[in-house]
Amino acid sequence: MDLADRVCLVTGATSGVGREAAVMLAARGATLFLTGRNRAAGEALAAELNAARPDAGVFVAADLSTLAEVRRLAAEVRARHAKLHVLLNNAGLVLPRRELTPDGFEKTFAVNHLAPFLLTQELLPLLKAGTPARIVNVSSEAHRALGVIDWDNLQGEKSYRGFRAYCLSKLANVLFTQELDRRLAGTGVTANAVHPGVVVTGIWRGVGGSLLGLLAMLAKPFMTSVAQGAAPLVKLAADPTLEGVSGRYFNREKEVKSSPLSHDREAAARLWDMSDRMVQPKGG
Ligand SMILES: NC(=O)c1ccc[n+]([C@@H]2O[C@H](COP(=O)([O-])OP(=O)(O)OC[C@H]3O[C@@H](n4cnc5c(N)ncnc54)[C@H](OP(=O)(O)O)[C@@H]3O)[C@@H](O)[C@H]2O)c1
Numbered sequence: 001m002d003l004a005d006r007v008c009l010v011t012g013a014t015s016g017v018g019r020e021a022a023v024m025l026a027a028r029g030a031t032l033f034l035t036g037r038n039r040a041a042g043e044a045l046a047a048e049l050n051a052a053r054p055d056a057g058v059f060v061a062a063d064l065s066t067l068a069e070v071r072r073l074a075a076e077v078r079a080r081h082a083k084l085h086v087l088l089n090n091a092g093l094v095l096p097r098r099e100l101t102p103d104g105f106e107k108t109f110a111v112n113h114l115a116p117f118l119l120t121q122e123l124l125p126l127l128k129a130g131t132p133a134r135i136v137n138v139s140s141e142a143h144r145a146l147g148v149i150d151w152d153n154l155q156g157e158k159s160y161r162g163f164r165a166y167c168l169s170k171l172a173n174v175l176f177t178q179e180l181d182r183r184l185a186g187t188g189v190t191a192n193a194v195h196p197g198v199v200v201t202g203i204w205r206g207v208g209g210s211l212l213g214l215l216a217m218l219a220k221p222f223m224t225s226v227a228q229g230a231a232p233l234v235k236l237a238a239d240p241t242l243e244g245v246s247g248r249y250f251n252r253e254k255e256v257k258s259s260p261l262s263h264d265r266e267a268a269a270r271l272w273d274m275s276d277r278m279v280q281p282k283g284g
Contacts, residue, residue, distance in 0.1 A: 001238045003030035007081050007130065008237060010034055011064065011119070012091030014041040016201035017138070020230035021088060022057070023049070025237060032057035033077055033084075035064075036091065064091055064115035065101040067279055074122030083130035084123055086237045089116035090138040092169070094206030098160040105278065106155040108162070112169030117176055118279040124189070131188030132243060135180065136236045139173035139193040141251060144259040146171050149267055154274070163212050172271060174249055174262035179272045181247030190246035192236050197252050198222075199229030228252075 008025050012018035014036030022032050026049045034057055036042050042059035049057035058080065062073040077084065092112045099107040105114060120135060127133040145167040152158065156165050177193040184191060200223045207213040232252045236242060249258035261267065 001028065001240050003028040003085075003238055006030045006085040006238075007083060008032055008086035008088060009077060009084060009123070010088045010090060011116070012036055012138075013045060013059070014038040016203065017196045017199055017226055017229040017233060018088070018090040019045060020226045021090070021233040021237070024227075024230055024234045025086070026053065026056045028234075028238060029053075030086070030238075031055065033080070034059040035062050035073055037061060037063050064119075065107050065111050067103050067110075067114065067118060067281075070115050070118045071122060074119055077123060078126060081126060083133075084126035085130040085133050087120060087123055087127060087133075087135045088138070088233060088237055089119065089136065089173075090233065091115065092138065092203065094162055094166045094203060096162045096206060096209060098156050098165075103282075106157075106160070106165060108165040108169050109155060109172070112166070113172040113176065114275060114279055116173070117275045120180065121279075127189045128187055133189045134237055134242075135177075135189065135191040136233060137173045137177045137191065137193045138233060139177070139195055139249070139258075140166075140170040141195045142167045143171040143174050143262060146259075147261060149261070149271075151270070162210065163207060166206075171259070171262060172275075174258045175264075175268040175271050176275075177249070178247055178262065178265075179268040184246070190242075190244065192242075192246060192248050192250065193258070194232050194236050194250040195252065196229040196232055197224040199224050199226060201226060201229070 008030045010022045013022045013034035039061045046057045046059040060076045062069045101110045174193045180191040204216045
């Protein structure tokens with residue numbers, strides 16, 4: 001698909017599958033808005049894209065663990081573009097130990113779930129102005145590891161395990177996608193979730209020192225390449241055969257049914273309401 005004049009925002013564009021997806025989208029003619037914390041890596045990527053095609057991309061640094069930064073990022077996008085065609089919510093992490101963000105949220109939950117939740121709300125007017133537009137939420141097969149949601153431990157306040165917090169955040173990505181799809185019906189904006197595969201990227205640093213970290217190290221030779229991991233993201237962002245397709249979950253390039261819990265409408269609505277309250281500006 002030719003993406004000339006299509007504006008794509010990629011979070012987590014400084015490394016891994018997000019970086020590679022940005023390169024692939026730019027190669028198809030898209031205008032990229034890139035973000036991540038690592039300014040050197042982001043600016044190097046923007047320079048690389050712009051060397052291949054003038055004005056192909058811009059990088060704006062933002063730490064998505066802070067809600068104010070998510071709002072500032074959205075404001076930067078609005079200042080530069082009147083329309084957005086693709087929002088690729090890709091940034092994510094795993095943390096071995098519980099950390100709190102300046103807003104007081106557990107960091108995995110904040111970066112992997114609250115940030116895309118808020119960024120999407122903030123950019124919906126631009127996406128609606130850019131229809132047909134697509135939201136792609138990068139989830140994981142790890143979402144299947146949870147059979148129930150412990151609503152009293154969403155922030156790991158009672159007990160914390162890094163991989164469990166990650167699984168919860170990735171389940172939240174699918175529940176968010178489902179609820180978003182229901183709320184966006186008829187708007188021309190679609191929302192889908194995708195598992196990129198088990199890919200050799202920096203994310204595995206977050207499980208270092210644990211049993212999972214050891215397994216990940218042993219599994220490294222069998223993991224897929226970053227290019228293979230980015231391909232499903234690009235497909236969901238740009239493939240013409242997926243025009244109008246929404247509310248689905250893809251394991252790499254294949255549409256599959258996500259976990260039974262991810263289809264729980266009550267849980268999706270409850271998570272939405274809770275998240276909505278959490279992202280409200282304090283004192284607002
Ligand atoms: N690799 C896999 O096997 C796998 C499997 C399933 C799902 N996924 C999902 O794929 C997505 C991309 O991960 P990856 O594997 O490509 O890992 P990665 O190489 O570690 O990339 C993660 C990206 O997220 C950004 N990020 C992390 N924390 C951030 C923060 N606080 N603020 C802003 N950006 C932040 C990083 O940018 P900075 O460092 O510049 O902040 C980086 O660009 C994640 O959502 C992950 O859950 C990966």
